[in-house]
Amino acid sequence: xxxxxxxxxxxxxxxxxxxxxxxxxxxxxxxxxxxxxxxxxxxxxxxxxxxxxxxxxxxxxxxxxxxxxxxxxxxxxxxxxxxxxxxxxxxxxxxxxxxxxxxxxxxxxxxxxxxxxxxxxxxxxxxxxxxxxxxxxxxxxx
Numbered sequence: 001x002x003x004x005x006x007x008x009x010x011x012x013x014x015x016x017x018x019x020x021x022x023x024x025x026x027x028x029x030x031x032x033x034x035x036x037x038x039x040x041x042x043x044x045x046x047x048x049x050x051x052x053x054x055x056x057x058x059x060x061x062x063x064x065x066x067x068x069x070x071x072x073x074x075x076x077x078x079x080x081x082x083x084x085x086x087x088x089x090x091x092x093x094x095x096x097x098x099x100x101x102x103x104x105x106x107x108x109x110x111x112x113x114x115x116x117x118x119x120x121x122x123x124x125x126x127x128x129x130x131x132x133x134x135x136x137x138x139x140x141x142x
Contacts, residue, residue, distance in 0.1 A: 008085045
């Protein structure tokens with residue numbers, strides 16, 4: 001695994017991704033029921049995500065201002081870097097992916113970046129998932 005770092009609004013985010021150069025040719029999730037070629041890309045941080053993370057790093061940028069306090073749904077979150085950056089910018093983010101990728105990569109990355117658990121939140125997912133506080137925002141992997 002390779003750690004990938006980003007600093008957003010003073011919050012140091014770190015997600016783990018697979019080292020594709022060191023792979024032994026077998027994807028450990030290959031036999032999961034929900035596996036697909038699209039799901040296999042969950043271990044990457046895409047260039048488009050990096051472009052948006054760069055915008056979110058600037059507190060006075062239009063996107064940071066737009067996301068602060070907003071509810072955000074990220075579909076196909078993969079490693080979760082972009083959704084975590086949105087949470088660090090003050091968004092309340094639901095990060096989603098196929099079930100096997102949520103368990104293998106997304107939820108561990110969200111939980112490892114949590115500054116604390118959110119308590120007292122009235123959310124439909126709070127009973128089945130941990131809501132994490134990240135900066136001024138929250139994040140949950142589902």
